[in-house]
Amino acid sequence: MTARSFPIGRRGFIAGAAAGLVTARSALAAPGIITGDASRPGMPSGVQTADPTGDRCMLWCRSDRPSRMMVEWATNERFAGAVSIDGPLALQDSDFTGRLDLTGLPPGADIFYRVRFQDATDVNVFSEPLTGRFRTPGTERRNLSFCFSGDETGQGWGIDPAFGGLKMYDTMLAFAPDFFIHSGDQIYADQPLPTEVKLADGKLWRNIVTPAKSKVAETLTEFRGNYAYNLTDENKRRFLAEVPLLVQWDDHDVKNNWFPGQIHDDSRYKVKSVSLLSAYARRAMFDYNAFRILGEDPERTYRSVPYGPSLDVFMTDVRSQRGPNTRNRQGEPGSATAFFGPAQLAWLKRGLKESKAVWKVVACSLPISYVNDDYNTYMPKGSFEGWANRDDGAPLGRELELADLLSFIKENRIRNVVWVSADVHFAAAIRHEPSRAGFTGFDPFWEFIAGPMHAGTYGPSTLDLTFGPDVRYLSVPADLAQNRPPTEGLQFFGHAAIDGQTDVMTVRLHDITGKELNRTVIEPEV
Numbered sequence: 001m002t003a004r005s006f007p008i009g010r011r012g013f014i015a016g017a018a019a020g021l022v023t024a025r026s027a028l029a030a031p032g033i034i035t036g037d038a039s040r041p042g043m044p045s046g047v048q049t050a051d052p053t054g055d056r057c058m059l060w061c062r063s064d065r066p067s068r069m070m071v072e073w074a075t076n077e078r079f080a081g082a083v084s085i086d087g088p089l090a091l092q093d094s095d096f097t098g099r100l101d102l103t104g105l106p107p108g109a110d111i112f113y114r115v116r117f118q119d120a121t122d123v124n125v126f127s128e129p130l131t132g133r134f135r136t137p138g139t140e141r142r143n144l145s146f147c148f149s150g151d152e153t154g155q156g157w158g159i160d161p162a163f164g165g166l167k168m169y170d171t172m173l174a175f176a177p178d179f180f181i182h183s184g185d186q187i188y189a190d191q192p193l194p195t196e197v198k199l200a201d202g203k204l205w206r207n208i209v210t211p212a213k214s215k216v217a218e219t220l221t222e223f224r225g226n227y228a229y230n231l232t233d234e235n236k237r238r239f240l241a242e243v244p245l246l247v248q249w250d251d252h253d254v255k256n257n258w259f260p261g262q263i264h265d266d267s268r269y270k271v272k273s274v275s276l277l278s279a280y281a282r283r284a285m286f287d288y289n290a291f292r293i294l295g296e297d298p299e300r301t302y303r304s305v306p307y308g309p310s311l312d313v314f315m316t317d318v319r320s321q322r323g324p325n326t327r328n329r330q331g332e333p334g335s336a337t338a339f340f341g342p343a344q345l346a347w348l349k350r351g352l353k354e355s356k357a358v359w360k361v362v363a364c365s366l367p368i369s370y371v372n373d374d375y376n377t378y379m380p381k382g383s384f385e386g387w388a389n390r391d392d393g394a395p396l397g398r399e400l401e402l403a404d405l406l407s408f409i410k411e412n413r414i415r416n417v418v419w420v421s422a423d424v425h426f427a428a429a430i431r432h433e434p435s436r437a438g439f440t441g442f443d444p445f446w447e448f449i450a451g452p453m454h455a456g457t458y459g460p461s462t463l464d465l466t467f468g469p470d471v472r473y474l475s476v477p478a479d480l481a482q483n484r485p486p487t488e489g490l491q492f493f494g495h496a497a498i499d500g501q502t503d504v505m506t507v508r509l510h511d512i513t514g515k516e517l518n519r520t521v522i523e524p525e526v
Helices: 010-016 168-171 221-228 234-240 275-286 343-352 399-411
Strands: 046-048 055-064 067-074 083-090 097-102 111-119 130-135 144-149 181-182 196-198 204-206 245-247 303-306 311-315 357-363 415-422 428-432 445-449 468-475 492-498 505-511 516-522
Touching: 046 111, 046 130, 046 234, 046 245, 055 111, 067 097, 083 097, 097 111, 130 357, 144 168, 168 234, 168 492, 221 275, 245 311, 311 343, 343 399, 415 492, 445 505, 445 516, 468 516
Parallel strands: 144 181, 181 245, 311 357, 357 415, 415 445
Antiparallel strands: 046 055, 055 097, 067 083, 067 111, 111 130, 144 492, 196 204, 303 311, 428 445, 428 468, 492 505, 505 516
């Protein structure tokens, strides 16, 4: 694995900077959440950053009562010359979460930050501080890397302390990535957790279960509770204090295989409008992530994150503007075939064309060619959830939109586009080749799939050959029994590293222990 070098080590800083509270254990790792005594505001969900650019980054934290977020940041671990900021009031309407856009940051610098809360009822009372760090994108080429995965606490596999909690986060932290792309299903709002699951060897998986995880999420409070549940895990809090998060949503963040306007018939729910459920879910996602909300459209989740001369990341959204799940065989584009939707597709084309970065990474929560159809009880019979429609010929249905995008990339000679995704609960490296495809009007490109990071593992579904997928690596056997538990080790993430001198991208797929399973070296095209 490749890790950056820091003056005292990333973990050493997190441990040592919190008001001198250092123990033998915490000197090597970030401490757990420091709440102090009950008279002080608590900080139960840690700190996190997201969506960094050259001179700014979003910062997030949560209190346990009405209080003001107070922030200091500096370019050194001693906080010499620190900039102090009075942040927002964290009130009940946001579940006491606070988000601050740190601006005026030096590019290409290590930023050390410290957060505490000032009690709104007694301004002389403060929480203990929590600390973190991140590196801003720079204007010069340098080695950089990122991790990617998705699918967290799904299929009945919640936080079991005996297993070690969400320990994929601790594994990824050892790689010291510049950021992490969470490719969706950050929560499983539609899947309550049982207290116990019997494993094949007779042992028991024992979940921590909170009220929010004891039923399907139907209210804003319940969706927020799903996010709060995952943040009780110290591995995740430790990771988010050090690694900026680029997050997108997918189906389980609301309800399995949902689409706007859907009226479902799932008997577990009183709320039948998926549009209402998704409105609550979107608000909870914004409340519980250091998400950069765009002023021109406060509900928009797709956005680009420029990361210096070597990399631009395009975070897409295939939930908000999609048409309904249908047979996906329409011969002409229209509202029923929308997946990105017209506005997002135009934005993505424009962004790819205007990008000056060597690499353009498109993060899409759903893979291109693996079929996801009506095996699910809550999907209309004969319908499809993703791009693919099990027809290997010319593009039909949602494939029309993707064919349009790929043709645009080819016609405009846009080089070095790489896709990353999750959703299917296994890892794969796929080369899409027009010579193998039912549609040939595109340049070859790579797609990497990684996940689950903490959920049930599944075997691969059928491949649709319209876009010529050549599976170069698959992490699970074709006959894998379904919903394999995390104890079997079949949990996966990707790590992409860009060489600062050559701009060569090396993408590795790893298991939960950090073991390298596959390596793909991609030379940049000019």
